[in-house]
Amino acid sequence: MSSTLCVGKIARLIALLAIGWMVIAFLFYPVVYVLLDAFFPNGQFSAGAIERLTGSPRVTRSIWSTILVAIVTVVTVNVVGLFQVAVLEFFKVRLAPLLLLAFSTPLVFSSVAAVSGYNFVYSSHGFLTKVLLTIFPDMNPNWFTGAFAVIFVHTFTMTGYHILFVRAGLRQIDFSIVEAAQSLGVSPARAFLKIVLPMLAPVLLATSLLVLLGALNSFAAPSMLGGRDFYMLSSMIQSLVSLGRTDMAALLSLLLGAISLMVFLWMKRIERRGRAISTSKSQSPLRKTEIRNRPMNLAVHVIAYLLFLIYMAPILITVAFSFATTESIVQDPFPTRFTLQHYMTVFSDPRAFGPLGNSLVLSCLAVSAALAVSLFAALRIRASKGIVSDSLEFSLFIPWVLPSIMLAVGLIAAYGKPSMLIFGASLVGTYWLLPIAYVIVIIPMMVRMLGAALAGIDPNIDDAGRSLGASGMYRFTRLTAPLLAPVIALVAAISFNELLSEYTLSVFLYNINNTPLGVALQNAARADGPDQIAISMVYVVLLLTFSLIVILASSRLSSGRAGRT
């Protein structure tokens, strides 16, 4: 008995040390290295990178572009998002369930897949451009590019937070407050502006900061739609890395990290301050009100259906053309000739399957490793409080705040040459750099969800096992693990889904042996060959399908769990 106890202790210590090494080698060291690279390029302090950056009009422009695009995105996303929430929950609008379907698409259709989808509609060879060219032959086919295109795609891919959080916030409002305003002579539409919106202010602010964070760190949109002259911080950093200017890239990523951290801390402050407390003891549920002003009602309906089209077009066009023949893709605005060839190519031609296969393998590897680390960490954090657990928890949450780009630049800077920390190896240009980065970025979500699930397990269950004489490992495998299993499956599926379409780390850290889906989609967006476009449409459809399955499974699982407790 005592010898098994001892072995267990040693195993746990080794695991803890391994995680400690991982955190230091792949999180702290790269971040510190970014600082060193930026300010101490040759072991001595130098402001050279700062001077070069401030001296470069392109870099300065990219900083201003980033700030401008981020701010405009926050405004446009709020306008569109609030409109959506209002027509879904507050006003009577016909076909609201269909609108809900369309407005929920950003939850499954985001990042590189969404940017590709929008590209299929609006780019020079996109559906809408083809239609417009038949009407206006002289128009510029490359009209969908630059800041406008980036803001457009941001606007319609970042409203997911509104559908999740602002909508929930609105549903919690006591409807008698709206009726009270009405009894004081205010119409429902005005009550929405004067009473409901101010009451939503805290959740709107928090949502806006999430959007701001997303827009500041946005990479897929500017790199795929920015065109030749438009750079945001992220795409500028990529360009600097590809030019070998890691010191300048490091400094810029530090700037991005600092801005993101400030936004993050601001968000935490709001979270802590809480929301305006309603004094209502009994709530009357929200009821939809009719817009009685007829022109206004008509306008609201028209805008709502227009938004429906904007949201659904990229998905419908991508799905439809993924089944169209190559000739049809080139010639038709609407697909007329259909084939399953592209799907067969993706699953049979090694070159076409390559990126999909790579992403599947990389995601599997990363999810398994991250799951092992997160499970151990979550159990350890729960089992004992103290400096080790606290610093473990703190360290593993850092990637949450850290922009992926900063991590990528740090890894490139730190492991471009052999390093003692990884036993004299160098990682840049190897297969392993990308999966390691994947592991680091998905750990915070995993630890958080597993931690929450563990906290939900009745501690008496473990005590009961203990009183029956079961050992720690036995209790874990027979009691804790089966209770956690649904959450583990869910966490794995969500992470897997995220990594399949991961873009930022992929672009920075891939090499020719592990080119992932995100990079393949980016390449396809720049290519003009109809075959490659067709293949990338199949990729997007597959990503979308997988996301949809994961979302549906997770909502089923969470509602099932709620039903059981």
Add this chain to the structure above:
Amino acid sequence: MIRFEQVDIAYDGKLAVPNLSITIEDGEFFTLLGPSGCGKSTILRCLAGFVPVIKGRILLAGRDISRLEAEKRGVGIVFQNYALFPHLTVAENVAFGLRASGTSKAEVAGQVADMLERTGISEHANKRPAELSGGQQQRVAIARSLIMGPRIMLMDEPLSNLDVKLRVSMRNEIKRLQRQLGFTTIYVTHDQEEALSLSDRIAVLNKGEVEQIGTPEAIYNRPETEFVCHFIGEANRLTPAMLGEIRADGGDGPAFVRPEYMSIDDGAPNTYRITATVADTVFLGNLIRYRMQAVDGHFDLIRSGAAEKLTVGSQHVVCFPHHALLRPAGRA
């Protein structure tokens, strides 16, 4: 004057109140009283414009308001949960309606100060609703509606969230304001004590239908239906044997007596008498409730705690005056 003319009201797609006809006079304190689910709040919300009229019409000072939007009816309402705007201060809550109607800032400030003064919440003007007690929130809700100078105030169980002591003091407060400002009040409650103490007239509702409309005294002393007789106050239903013993006049319908009218026989004239045995006693502080067993049933007798105690098992002749016999003729 408010008139409901053969109004049908649906709630959640079901006919909740069929064929309602009521007339409420100006300046009257009119209460809709009934058990939960009887449709009283639905009637109130229909008058406020939140629930549509299916059939019939509602006249306000002769004008048909059945299809008028809620915000144009000029009817004040105090909600059960007060529905205060949580993000606005007390003064801003009270000023809301005036500001929305475009009243000048100076005028709003003056009126708000005056209204806060009248409702006794001036010192809380700059607080948010969450910082106030239940009674203070209640006053804000009333002030917010009153400032619009409504001819009609609707109150939907406004005291139900308060503790007993506060409820009584707010009750007096509401009555004082109503007398002082002279607005017509339509008050919804399921609490008969509240209804009896506040109202000029009461409409007792059951399953969406009006059982009886009358002054509190009439409702209590001359209930027209068995439901009203039971719902308002307590009533002993007299069994056939008891009725046979007292040989009461008038009809075959059910007969009732309120327990406080019953006493131990002291030979007073014009009384009915029943012989019964003390089966149980319940101590209520100032009163004692005796459960009396007669030949084929039992009834309650309530006596002052100061009176001589009756022992369990002792037999007594219980009497009550002729006028205390209730014979509700209407529906059961």
